[in-house]
Amino acid sequence: MIAEIGLAALAFAFAASIYSILVSIYGEIQQSSGAMISGRNAALATLPLLLIAMLALLVALVTEQYQLSYVWNVSNPQTPIFYRITALWGSQKGSLLFWCFTTSLFTFGAIVFNWRSERHLMPYAIAVMMATQAFFIGITLILENPFARWWVDAITGDAFESILIPSNAIIPDALRLAESAKGLSPLLRHFGMIIHPPMLYLGFVGFLVPFAFAIAALASGDLSTNWIKASRRWSLISWVFLSLGLILGGRWAYDVLGWGGYWGWDPVENAAFLPWLVGTAFIHSVMIQQKRGMLKVWNMVLVIGTFSAVIFGTFATRSGVISSVHSFARSSVGFPMLTFWGAMTLIGAVLTFHRWRRGELRDEHEFAGLLSREMLFVLNNIIFMALTIAIFWGSFGAPITSELFFGTEITLGKDYFMGVTPPLFAALYILMGIAPLAAWSSTSIKRLGKALLIPSILTVITLLLLMVIAPSYSDPVRFNLAGSDSGFFLPAQAVAAFSYAIILLAGFVAIYETYRGTAARVRARNESWLKATITLFGRNQRRYGGYLVHLGIVIIGIGVIGSTLFQxxxxxxxxxxxxxxxxxxxxxxxxxxxxxxxxxxxxxxxxxxxxxxxxxxxxxxxxxxxxxxxxxxxxxxxxxxxxxxxxxxxxxxxxxxxxxxxxxxxxLINLVWWGGIVLVFGTLIAAWPKEVLPAHLRGAKQKMSGTNDVE
Amino acid sequence: MTEMTWEKSPAQEKNKIEEKLKRRKSERLKFIIGGLLILGAVGYLIFSSTLGGASYFKMVDEVVNNSNLVGQSIRLTGAVLGDTIEYDATTGTLSFIVVHIPSDYENLAETLHEAVTDPSRTQLVVQMEDTTMPDLLQHEAQAILTGEIGEDGIFYGTELNLKCPSRFEEQAPEQLASQE
Missing domain, CATH: 2.40.128 (Lipocalin)
Structure with missing residues (x-):
């Protein structure tokens, strides 16, 4: 009975998504508000429907209905109740259903919160969101159905799986089912593993919202900052979930995989890291469009790239094509997912090209100087993209190309990633230190130097202190140059000193800028330090929340350097x-x-x-x-x-x-986890809705539009 | 007075525009050069790291008795023979034998099972130093190894990943079948 309920709910959700796509597009083209509203309602209805489907599977898991092959595969009579619940996402089929549910959660929220303010963008945005949702529900329904059940053929006595009730079949003996049930993979019985997948899913699917609004902007021709305003908060929320998912995954590896590390440059890990990189570039780059009307093409490319990376990451994890500790068993979802990935990326690229050729994505200001803040943000985008390309090449590009063109598969291991990523990460930390201090249009070196003076002094003092207390043991660090034999060595301390210098500088810039803002308030308004700090963060959430996120990344960086160089x-x-x-x-x-x-x-x-x-x-x-x-x-x-x-x-x-x-x-390994907490906290401050802040923290009315809170 | 301004201003304007254009041109040149430098640096970084970190993915059959491959960085896959696993925890020395599996297969679990039960398959001794005993190292596991082959024909591994597909892959429960 429970299987039928879940199945029906899932089928209805699929139908509602398809209906919503068609009617929303029709409504937009015909400008029929009746159709638009109908499309919206159908989209909203998918949330309760998917909730029912998910609850049906949950009930089956908790009440031990082993006739469902999913329940049979991920639990057994010894499984404690807690792991029965988490088994919902313990294997491919259940986790796909869970994925559909989280998608509908985000789309529901995006529709409810933005329907009124961005009404002209909504029909297309809904169509894109529902298309994605329909695709995943379709896969769950047709290829990886969690409601398939075991049956025994009445004539031959063979056991087989079927979604619908087959003719001439009987239900297998309950006791035998329970006895033969498999139980959850031991590797998944860990706190980090229990919340790592849902966090990652929330991060992944969340980027659907900005992507949908961007496509809606491109399709409808409203290329103002409306799509950014509508999706900014969703991007930040997705980003923080994705960050948490990655950190928790690292924690799980550290505790359970037994090799003393937390990041192995495994293809599937990298696949989850790629959307984070492109997404991080995106949330920085959109600020320039909001403030200066620049980088419009960049932002389209980045938001499409982020979503594209999300779908690619999903494909990499779920298709089983890439061999890795993470992958689900080889599965038939590979080809459809690759097709969907290609289609969505292509639609985005074609629409962007179309609008660009018509001159509708032209920047409103010219680049003035090389040291201007906007130029540094472009540089930031370039470095993030370089990292993305380098990691993509190492994980997927090189093996696939060599196989195609040379008939022999070449894989790039840890050495490749340890060679290619550190300089790029270093560049990012340097930018993190300089960019917040650079002014719009142009900055003189002198001015920048002046702003950097105190953070630099603090960095030097900290470095000297570190040298006194630093451990003395460590192997020299090898640097590879063009070929494996021509490398050179540097003492780990020298590498560490350089890394810490740029990381600490970025951190002290964030701290010092926050201090300056607070001190100015204290002086000008005679406020207490605590009140001044709170007001400062409340009045300019994005700027100071952002500094806190930078601080989190700095803390993580210190932990990574320490635990990598001095293990x-x-x-x-x-x-x-x-x-x-x-x-x-x-x-x-x-x-x-x-x-x-x-x-x-x-x-x-x-x-x-x-x-x-x-x-x-x-x-x-x-x-x-x-x-x-x-x-x-x-x-x-x-x-x-x-x-x-x-x-x-x-x-x-x-x-x-x-x-x-x-x-x-x-x-210093614990700094990696603690930095994660700071990062979450900072993002929450940056993303927290102004409307729920107390009146005195909201700032001037003009700031509420969301366009002026970048300085 | 008025005439003078009338005569002078277009020239001035022209000069100004020219100067502006010139400046813009030199700015643009700066951006282009800067962009190319960055692209070049990133390209070189990826290229050199690729050379430094590349290893050839090989099958056991291709590696054994192939002196061309001695000393090269290789990634290799094979099926583990459980009886041959030896581990010395004091030194962290681990050794075992992997047997050849083909590169294309439909069902990994079946492929591995066939490989370990077929005595005619090519075998390769693997040795690793300073390692812990991996959780998943057992009979019929798929080993994905990185390392190099020595002159002595032993594969010296530096990285080991293991997969035990039969353990988690969904199969029809045989116990359910014969009901009566």
């Missing part, structure tokens, strides 16, 4: 009670326990005490969880702001008296 790795085999010294730590192996847990896994856990200067500072418990399918190393760690002491239970004999550990000291 220390060693291994120890210890007898029970034995103590070993690792750098200035003492590690004692205290206990080893084994036992079965209620959810079916068998746990092997070592207990170690970590001490410094003969004082115990932490108990560390690395473990190996053995599931029927596989074993999983879960790291134990002592985390501080300065470093993680990270231990893996590598190997043990039957008695547990002699156990081998892999030990990593990861300096």
């Amino acid at each position: 220390y790795q060693t291994r120890r085999t210890l007898d029970l009670g034995e103590t070993t010294t690792v750098q200035n730590y003492q590690l004692r192996f205290d206990d080893f326990q084994q036992g079965a847990a209620a959810d079916g896994r068998f746990i092997n856990r070592a207990t170690l005490s970590l001490s410094q200067n003969n004082r115990i500072i932490a108990t560390i418990q690395p473990r190996v969880d053995e599931y029927p399918q596989m074993g999983m190393m879960i790291a134990g760690a002592h985390s501080t702001a300065a470093r993680d002491f990270y231990v893996l239970l590598d190997d043990f004999d039957e008695t547990g008296n002699s156990v081998s550990f892999a030990i990593y000291i990861n300096p």
